[in-house]
Amino acid sequence: MALNSTAYVILGLLDGSQRTGYEIKQIVDRSTRFFWTASYGQIYPELGRLEAAGLVEGTERSQGERKRKEYRLTPAGRQELQAWLRLAPEVLETRDEALLKLFFAGSLPDAAPKALEHKRRLHAEKLARLREIEPAVAEHATPYQYATLRFGIALSEFCVRWCEEALEELPGDGEPSNRTKRRTA
Amino acid sequence: MALNSTAYVILGLLDGSQRTGYEIKQIVDRSTRFFWTASYGQIYPELGRLEAAGLVEGTERSQGERKRKEYRLTPAGRQELQAWLRLAPEVLETRDEALLKLFFAGSLPDAAPKALEHKRRLHAEKLARLREIEPAVAEHATPYQYATLRFGIALSEFCVRWCEEALEELPGDGEPSNRTKRRTA
């Protein structure tokens, strides 16, 4: 059937519960966002395509004047989700701007500690957000969903620690004006 | 000037060396690829735009009939690179399909150990590629470039270990037919 990744996020979130596009977006933002994002501009058109393909089914649940369309998985949609789950995952990508700046830190004095400090801060912020949602996930989500969260937490902790250690090991650390290493190769 | 991220990868790689688009792609594939990718479809058009903006300068170095255009950084290009290095990094994104499958593992019996095994394998493969290039990087690259590589290695090791531990902690591990947890919430 060749669906895109957003489609599987939607199918997965609809398995067992009926949800609106808005609710799907809310859940993504509080859970999969940390390793897989989706925007309204993807979710709403994709819901339409999935409905046309018979993988989800939408029901109007408008209360009064307020429109609201709840989607649920069809048997075909569930099969599609399971078929995807059986395939070996391939995508494993990262975009880390702080690391890119560290990579090029030879082009500007003092860029390395700055990059490491910022990287540390970004991981610490992510860690804080993950810890915030932890109690709710531990109670309400599946053990697998909780496992992905614990992975995110452990990973962020590791990254924060690594940055701190790298900052300490940096030659000339502490003393701000001591910038030696330069490069022209 | 509002350049895109590919532009900075190019500027960074041209600082100190003249290179062709082809060489830039080769270097990206062996270094920044692990945290920041760029394809030919981005690199060649971007080199054209950067030249039009006066940030890089290309020189024909065709040997015989074989065309070859080497680019080098202009002073304006170097300033642009340094200005970018001074800004706080923001982008920190991950796309992890294995984690997404673990997240939805409640929708298919046995999906969780499979996802974890695949995730472990992907990290182990990445780790192997990073270790392969380590000696060359340790010798020829800047200490900052080497630092980013060591981060990649340490991170991959962490991920491999986490997957192994998670597999052990999984209820019903080892015995293949013992799949309990299901979910319909």
Add this chain to the structure above:
DNA sequence: GACTTCATGTAATAAGTTACATGATTCA
């Protein structure tokens, strides 16, 4: 002579973000 690498580029497509437009309901 065949294969690989060096080398440049474009076209088509896919994926993803952001901003906008609209409006009801709920809560303080």
Add this chain to the structure above:
DNA sequence: TGAATCATGTAACTTATTACATGAAGTC
């Protein structure tokens, strides 16, 4: 009554991938 939240959707744009087309030079 004013702000926040619920709710749907589209348009414009940016970003990125993939495949294609072309051909010289070097290697086995």
